Amino acid sequence: EIEAIIYDLDGVITDTAEYHFLAWKALADELNIPFDRSFNEQLKGLSRIDSLEIILQQSNQTYSEEEKQRLAAKKNEHYQKLIQKISPEDLLPGVESFMKEVKQAGIKTGLASASKNAQTVIERLQVTDLLDTLVDAAKVERGKPDPEVFLTAAKQLGVPAACCVGIEDASSGVKAIKAAGMYAVGVGEREYLGQADWVISDTSHLALDSLAKKINE
Ligand code: B16
Numbered sequence: 001e002i003e004a005i006i007y008d009l010d011g012v013i014t015d016t017a018e019y020h021f022l023a024w025k026a027l028a029d030e031l032n033i034p035f036d037r038s039f040n041e042q043l044k045g046l047s048r049i050d051s052l053e054i055i056l057q058q059s060n061q062t063y064s065e066e067e068k069q070r071l072a073a074k075k076n077e078h079y080q081k082l083i084q085k086i087s088p089e090d091l092l093p094g095v096e097s098f099m100k101e102v103k104q105a106g107i108k109t110g111l112a113s114a115s116k117n118a119q120t121v122i123e124r125l126q127v128t129d130l131l132d133t134l135v136d137a138a139k140v141e142r143g144k145p146d147p148e149v150f151l152t153a154a155k156q157l158g159v160p161a162a163c164c165v166g167i168e169d170a171s172s173g174v175k176a177i178k179a180a181g182m183y184a185v186g187v188g189e190r191e192y193l194g195q196a197d198w199v200i201s202d203t204s205h206l207a208l209d210s211l212a213k214k215i216n217e
């Protein structure tokens with residue numbers, strides 16, 4: 001029995017993943033570090049500073065802690081400019097109807113995002129009312145693939161992890177859901193989402209009946 005659904009934000013509810021990519025790409029170009037979409041896949045779901053570390057590993061230069069903080073802040077400034085444009089039209093296909101279906105079925109809902117900008121994005125998308133609880137990077141100590149963000153959301157909803165479904169587009173996020181002991185839905189390519197219990201190619205395939213069928217298989 002599904003008692004709660006916990007959504008990832010970027011790449012599941014909306015495609016801020018694209019804005020993260022563009023902001024990192026601008027920074028990497030400036031630093032003359034090679035960076036493309038395929039490389040970007042491994043950053044999805046990771047915290048800002050962990051993402052930066054991975055990018056800087058591609059450089060032959062060394063950066064001080066202070067410099068790293070400056071670069072992370074620069075990426076975030078660029079990202080925040082990009083997300084100003086977000087509106088309800090940016091909800092991914094099928095997401096709004098799925099979120100409403102879930103609410104109507106009396107299932108609790110939560111957001112588990114590694115982004116410190118999650119609240120802003122949720123407000124701009126106007127889906128605040130469809131989420132019973134929100135856990136973001138500012139509220140947890142350990143980022144994905146650690147399960148903390150998903151476990152905190154479940155706790156806040158008062159639902160045991162075994163009765164929760166997590167939905168993720170990132171490899172690190174799917175790992176976090178599985179480590180939390182939840183059922184994992186992966187959105188995207190099987191290649192990146194190996195550990196997911198059910199992989200769908202995009203959010204238009206989200207539906208409660210298909211999900212229930214998969215869980216009972
Ligand atoms: P910020 P999610 C994650 O959000 C993104 O997938 C990841 O690419 C990003 O680096 C991270 O948030 C941190 O975001 O810089 O805004 O704090 O997918 O967990 O919702």
Ligand code: MG
Pocket residue numbers: 008009010011012044045168169170173
């Ligand atoms: Mg994501």
